[in-house]
Amino acid sequence: GAVVSQHPSRVICKSGTSVKIECRSLDFQATTMFWYRQFPKQSLMLMATSNEGSKATYEQGVEKDKFLINHASLTLSTLTVTSAHPEDSSFYICSADGTSSGRGPDTQYFGPGTRLTVL
Amino acid sequence: SQKIEQNSEALNIQEGKTATLTCNYTNYSPAYLQWYRQDPGRGPVFLLLIRENEKEKRKERLKVTFDTTLKQSLFHITASQPADSATYLCALGADKLIFGTGTRLQVFP
Numbered sequence: 001g002a003v004v005s006q007h008p009s010r011v012i013c014k015s016g017t018s019v020k021i022e023c024r025s026l027d028f029q030a031t032t033m034f035w036y037r038q039f040p041k042q043s044l045m046l047m048a049t050s051n052e053g054s055k056a057t058y059e060q061g062v063e064k065d066k067f068l069i070n071h072a073s074l075t076l077s078t079l080t081v082t083s084a085h086p087e088d089s090s091f092y093i094c095s096a097d098g099t100s101s102g103r104g105p106d107t108q109y110f111g112p113g114t115r116l117t118v119l
Numbered sequence: 120s121q122k123i124e125q126n127s128e129a130l131n132i133q134e135g136k137t138a139t140l141t142c143n144y145t146n147y148s149p150a151y152l153q154w155y156r157q158d159p160g161r162g163p164v165f166l167l168l169i170r171e172n173e174k175e176k177r178k179e180r181l182k183v184t185f186d187t188t189l190k191q192s193l194f195h196i197t198a199s200q201p202a203d204s205a206t207y208l209c210a211l212g213a214d215k216l217i218f219g220t221g222t223r224l225q226v227f228p
Contacts, residue, residue, distance in 0.1 A: 006162075032214065043208065043218040044163070093162045097214060107153070108216065110162035 006111035023094030030096035142209035
C-alpha cells in the first residue's frame with residue numbers, strides 16, 4: 001500500500017520550546033493531509049486538514065496559533081507545536097488522502113505517528 | 120453531536136474462531152464507513168471501506184456489513200489468528216474521519 005512517513009518518531013522537549021513534526025507521502029502525491037492527536041486509550045481526534053498551497057482548516061477547539069501547519073508541497077506537510085506544554089504530550093498522527101494515489105478512492109494512509117513528551 | 124460506539128474495550132477469542140466487532144453510531148448519516156487496524160504505538164492501517172449503498176464487503180478473512188437503518192456496522196475476522204491481535208477502529212466519513220474508540224482484540228492459541 002501507499003507509504004506515509006513521519007519524522008521524528010518520538011521527541012522529548014522542555015516546556016516552552018517548539019517542536020516540528022514532518023509528514024511525507026513517499027510514493028504518491030497528496031493534495032490533502034490530515035493531522036490527528038491520540039491520547040492514551042482514546043481514539044484519534046482530527047486536529048486539522050492541510051491542503052497544499054492553502055491555509056489549513058482547524059477543528060473546533062484546536063488553536064491555530066499553537067499548532068502551525070504548513071503544506072508546502074504535494075508530498076510534505078509539517079505540524080509545529082509552538083510553546084509546548086506538558087498537556088500537549090500526546091501521539092500525533094498524520095494521514096494523506098489516497099485519492100490521487102491510484103490505489104483507490106476515499107481512503108487515507110496513515111503515518112506511523114510521533115510520540116511527543118513535553119517535560 | 121455525532122457519537123460512535125464500539126463494543127467493549129476488549130474482546131478475547133480463541134484461535135480459529137470468528138471475531139465479531141460492532142460499531143454503532145448516532146446523529147450521523149455517513150456515506151462511508153471504514154475499518155482500521157492499529158497496533159500499539161503505531162498509526163492506523165486501512166482495512167476496508169464500505170459505502171452506504173453496500174450491504175457487505177469482503178477481503179480475504181475479513182467481512183464488513185453496513186446497516187444504515189440500524190446505524191451499525193459489523194466487522195468479522197474468520198479463522199482468527201494470534202497475529203490478528205490488535206485494536207480495531209471504525210471510522211465514519213471519507214475525508215474528515217470520525218473515529219470510534221476502538222475494540223482491542225486478543226486472539227489466544
